[in-house]
Amino acid sequence: MFSRNVARQASSIARRGFASSARAERKVAVLGAGGGIGQPMSLLLKADPLVTSLSLYDVRGAPGVAADVSHVNTASEVKGFEKDDIKSALTGAEIVVIPAGVPRKPGMTRDDLFNTNASIVQTLAEACAEYCPKAFICIISNPVNSTVPIFAEVYKNKGVYDEKRIFGVTTLDVVRSSKFLAEIKGVDPKDVKVTVVGGHSGVTIVPLLSQTPQGKDVTGEQYKALVKRIQFGGDEVVQAKAGAGSATLSMGFAGARFTNSLIRALNGEKGVIEPTFVKSPVYASEGVEYFATNVELGPNGAEKILPIGEVSAEEEELLKACIAELPKNIKKGVEFVKSA
Numbered sequence: 001m002f003s004r005n006v007a008r009q010a011s012s013i014a015r016r017g018f019a020s021s022a023r024a025e026r027k028v029a030v031l032g033a034g035g036g037i038g039q040p041m042s043l044l045l046k047a048d049p050l051v052t053s054l055s056l057y058d059v060r061g062a063p064g065v066a067a068d069v070s071h072v073n074t075a076s077e078v079k080g081f082e083k084d085d086i087k088s089a090l091t092g093a094e095i096v097v098i099p100a101g102v103p104r105k106p107g108m109t110r111d112d113l114f115n116t117n118a119s120i121v122q123t124l125a126e127a128c129a130e131y132c133p134k135a136f137i138c139i140i141s142n143p144v145n146s147t148v149p150i151f152a153e154v155y156k157n158k159g160v161y162d163e164k165r166i167f168g169v170t171t172l173d174v175v176r177s178s179k180f181l182a183e184i185k186g187v188d189p190k191d192v193k194v195t196v197v198g199g200h201s202g203v204t205i206v207p208l209l210s211q212t213p214q215g216k217d218v219t220g221e222q223y224k225a226l227v228k229r230i231q232f233g234g235d236e237v238v239q240a241k242a243g244a245g246s247a248t249l250s251m252g253f254a255g256a257r258f259t260n261s262l263i264r265a266l267n268g269e270k271g272v273i274e275p276t277f278v279k280s281p282v283y284a285s286e287g288v289e290y291f292a293t294n295v296e297l298g299p300n301g302a303e304k305i306l307p308i309g310e311v312s313a314e315e316e317e318l319l320k321a322c323i324a325e326l327p328k329n330i331k332k333g334v335e336f337v338k339s340a
């Protein structure tokens, strides 16, 4: 959908011409733009005609990345900021995408990143609350199950919280599910859409393969292996990179796809649906405050949280395991801010 849409937009703009095309102004800021995810994602955002302005920030290196991607001949303007200049980076931003923080090394869980990334995300939330409190926030930094609650708690403290505007980006789980299932079935991944619910780590990642035409008849050992590969796809990359980090290119693609969906919805397109980790009523009665399901995006952000729908017996079990784990991750994030 993302690449098809970018291609469609690009050809439509080519027909109408850049200068004359009336476009909604959409300023996107990337925090952590100098990193492994930040760089390829910034390139993809620069290639997206729906992004009209790109503001790249990192504690170090973002002006260089900005100078580089600014030579790509699409219409958007690009500026780079570093160190203390976060105010300039965030002022006027409508969407802030955050891949700032340390990645895993082999042997680590995402939760092992908490000690470092919690304070990074808290600091960035404080800056966003001050300089662009109405922006839509897309959080990539791990552990997403905890960093989303951290961001929300900071916003509550600052009196600017709007639950519809804060998203944990779980799109990579959706992208992986589509690709891995398509490989098994020998079909084009563009035709394979998998809803992934829950959170973004190990057993909290719950692919609903039974809801996908191509996934329905995957059973037995093949089903178990596929679910495991989706749940631990991040580990596959961490191991293959052998100490040099985690998924960056596929995450750059997934982050740019989520941003594109959000902008299309802000621009008035109807029926834009993406799974994302948000404040959710779905398991609230069981003490799970945040949960990823399909969410219909719209001009106010998370317009409609869609129900999980019918699930198989196996998926029931996966959901139980998810629900046993997720509240601990959420609580850890909430308490981090409350105890500060």
Ligand SMILES: NC(=O)C1=CN([C@@H]2O[C@H](COP(=O)(O)OP(=O)(O)OC[C@H]3O[C@@H](n4cnc5c(N)ncnc54)[C@H](O)[C@@H]3O)[C@@H](O)[C@H]2O)C=CC1
Pocket (backbone or CB within 6 Å): 031, 032, 033, 034, 035, 036, 037, 038, 057, 058, 059, 060, 099, 100, 101, 102, 103, 104, 113, 117, 120, 123, 124, 139, 140, 141, 142, 143, 144, 169, 170, 171, 172, 173, 200, 245, 246, 247, 248, 251
């Ligand atoms: N949500 C998801 O599906 C995924 C999340 N991730 C997570 O994304 C994060 C980033 O991963 P990579 O880009 O590979 O790491 P990286 O280390 O290559 O880049 C991170 C960047 O963040 C910057 N940074 C650190 N503190 C900052 C601050 N206070 N303000 C602005 N920038 C700051 C660093 O200077 C660095 O350039 C990690 O936490 C990783 O676990 C990675 C893959 C998938």
Ligand SMILES: O=C([O-])CC(=O)C(=O)O
Pocket (backbone or CB within 6 Å): 103, 104, 110, 142, 172, 233, 234, 235, 237, 238, 246, 247
């Ligand atoms: O595995 C990691 O640490 C990075 C990540 O979240 C992913 O690739 O899904």
